[in-house]
Amino acid sequence: MDKAELVKQLKQTKESIVLLYAFNSTGKTRLSVGYKDYTKVLNGGDHAGVYYNAYSEDLFAWDNDEPNDNENVRLTISESSLDQFIVKFNDEAPIRDKLLPYRPKYDFKLVPKQSDNPELGWGSVIFFLASEPEKQIKISRGEERVFVWCFFLALFEIDGWVDKQNAHFFIDDPVSSLDDNNIFITARLLLQLFEKHCDSKKIILTTHHMGLFSLLHNWLRSPENEGKFKTKNIVREESKKEIEGKEIIEIKEREQIENKFLARFLEKENDEYNLIGLKRGNVLYHILILKVLKKAIAKNELYTYHFVLLRQVMESISSFLGKGRFSYVLDVLNIPESNYKSDIINALSHENIYIEKSSNMNPDNKELFIKIYSDLTTHFKFSL
Structure with a gap:
């Protein structure tokens, strides 16, 4: 199908949540624009939904203040149709609330376009360390991506914008330039967004990141979320x-x-698109998770949240073998005290502590993790 047919098919899906995995250069951003244009026509020329994509990010640009040796470096906010909604931020609190799970090392302040007329809205953002509030800094590319993403998450809740454009959210690749821990946190925030809005609007998420796609798909279909999705x-x-x-x-x-959700791989050959079911993909992304864990072990960069990924693999194996508990894999591997250790994994992978998942594993947990991973990949002989 061509892009126009794909857009129509996405609009017509009965599921309110649509997850699309696609490689880079497939045209995900162009797809979000095509969806915007199509739904505007259906809505009499007015925007029907709200968007986060590469164009959203381009509204922010660095003014490095080079003539003054970077003394007043800041992130500028370009003028756009969003100004009428951005102006409704009374202060930084909504954005700061969205940033909290990422635990930023910096603080920030919104700067009015005109200091003598704050009603004109915000024109830029300055960043600084809490220990040196008078010294403006430039944050990293990854930190910038997280900030802009949280800016839009806060903007999604502004009265007026979402009320008028309330048919859908279209979110394109919010995790570029992010490390594994921030991708995990982003996945949790997206899950919260799904839970809050899936009964009132369509939410389409496109991503090139298999880890994000895998996490969300597994969480959406997990028994503990059955009542929500x-x-x-x-x-x-x-x-x-x-x-x-x-x-x-x-x-x-x-x-x-x-299901309230639909998950598909999006493939493109020449100018033709194809939506692929996950029969093949289930194998693919669990192999990819194992590769992510293998890399983390090799680099000695094991964080608590890696237990979440390891548990996903064990749940998939247990399900394939017709068992309803991931601890069955520990029994198969003859892991000593498997019941006790399954309790540890269960506690370390529980969703309520995801904000703390950036902490390094302690030596005992690291030893347990490496032991299970090694025995699992040896016994089941995955091709990694």
Whole structure:
């Protein structure tokens, strides 16, 4: 199908959450623009939804203040149609709240376009360390991406913008230039966004990052989230019967449980797009998770959140073998005290402590992690 047909198909999906994995250069940003243009036509020429993509990021640019030896370096906010909504930020609190899980090492301040007329809105952002608030700094590319992403997450909640453009969110690749820990945190924030809005609007997420795609897909379909991302529908079925020479129509109702989400691989060849189901992808992304863990072990950069990824692999293996608990894999591997150690993994991979997942593993947990990974990859002989 061409881009126009793909856009129409995405608009018509009954699922409110759409996850799309695609390699770079597939045209994800152009797809978000195509979706915007198509839904504007359907909405009488007005924006129907809100967006985060490369164009969103381009609204922010560094003024390095080189003539003054970078004394007043700042991140400028270009004028755009969003100004009417950005002006509604009374202070930095909404953005700071979204940044909190990332635990930034810097602080920031919004600067008005005109100091004598703050009603004109915000024109730039200055960054500084809490220990030196008078000295403006330039944050890293990764930190900048996180800041802009959190800026838009806060903007999504501004009254007026979302109220008027409330049909959908289209989020394109929010994790470029981010490390594994920040990708994990971003995944958790996206899951919260899904949970909050999936019953009121469509949310489309495109990404080239298999780890992000894998995390979200597994969380969406996990039993603990079943009540949030599944819906029950009553299906009426008619059947005809003949009783004593008379044709009788019998109507039966049955309950049908359906997902609120759809996950697909997006492939492109020449100018033709194709949406691929995950029968092949399930194998692919769990192999990729194992490769991520292998790399983390080799670099001696093991963080607590890596237990989340290891648990995902064990859950997949257990499910494939027809078992309902990931600790079954520990039994198969003859891990000593497997019940006790499954409790440790369960605690370290619990979603309620994700903000703290940037901490390094302590020596005992690192030893346990490497032991399980080594035994698992030896016993099941994955091709990595």
